[in-house]
Amino acid sequence: INLYFHVSSAEPVSKPSITAKCLRDNITLSCFSSQGSEVTYSWETLPPCGNDSCVHLGQTMEIHPLPPSESTSYVCAAQNPVSRATSDPVDLGVCSIPQPPGRGWVPILCPVTATLCLIGIIIIL
Template identity: 70%
Template sequence: MNNQNERLERSRWLCAVNMFLHILVYQCGRTEGIAVAAAGSTTNVKVGQSVLFPFSTEGNQIVTIELIFNSIIVVSWFSKHKLHELHTLYEHRIDIEEDGSIRMNNVQLSDSGLYHIKTHDMSDLKPPMYSRFHLQVFECVSKPNITAECRRNNISLSCSSIRGNEVTYSWKTLPPGGNDSCVHLGQTMEIYPLPPSESTTYTCTAQNPVSRATSDPIDLGVCSTQQPRDGRWVPALCGLSALFLIGLLIFFYKRNH
């Protein structure tokens, strides 16, 4: 009898564990890729992500809820009958959760801005309540590329990423010329290179609040900024030759006249 009770308890315990794991996996899968907007603050999200504007009715509270963006009523719904009206610009992008929260799917750059949730309790004579949400949508940055402009005395490096908004750039050195330390902030930088035997390699990182990508390294040995020692005499010799020819022409001109 005791063994049977122990088996029954073990079976119940295993069922409870399995149910907990099932719920956990379901919830994790359900909320993956969903950002929960926080009232009164800015929420950063990626293009294509979903955003949840949280709301919860209390008990049998009967309310009307409106999500407003730039004076446009995105969606309005009545909790008693679970009915809602959706703006045509947001068709197939808005879902209403069981608790009254509003989910916007596949957000785009144009969705950035200030949102209001207007709540009106139909059983109360108080004025409607408003919650403010600021949404900032970012496009993920692509892997940046470095271009080098070889000049007489220095090298101009430029870093660019073809995709992403509000991108910032930083540069790092790589061994043996450096120790992975950040040496410069900005999209461009001027380098006065060391001799070829001590050349330094650089990488550029592009990032914004939702993504980060690093370029392939570039070795400054691609540029040769040293000029031959005798090269500085070439302009002087050309000038002297020109003066000599002019002098001869003047000499013969005067002699003929």
């Protein structure tokens, strides 16, 4: 009788971190655990939905289009055969960077006004 054993030693996973890539009304969330072997990733919503439809498998998750006034947070879980760790929650508001009113016009108007004044001075001379 020949017996064969397969022994693998998996390194425990570290607490994963989340990065968000924001492009218009799309968000791509990426999860990374700096330690661990044979790591698999999943995403869960907070608060939990109570069924599997709120779980996404994979290291990245794309959300598009963004739901208006979304209040759901997401956590990433990294796991392997010996351990499981969960990230801090991230809210979809991470991509919302409000602009102060009227501020977007200032960088455009100043150079245009300066250029028109310079052209006027050159014409007069």
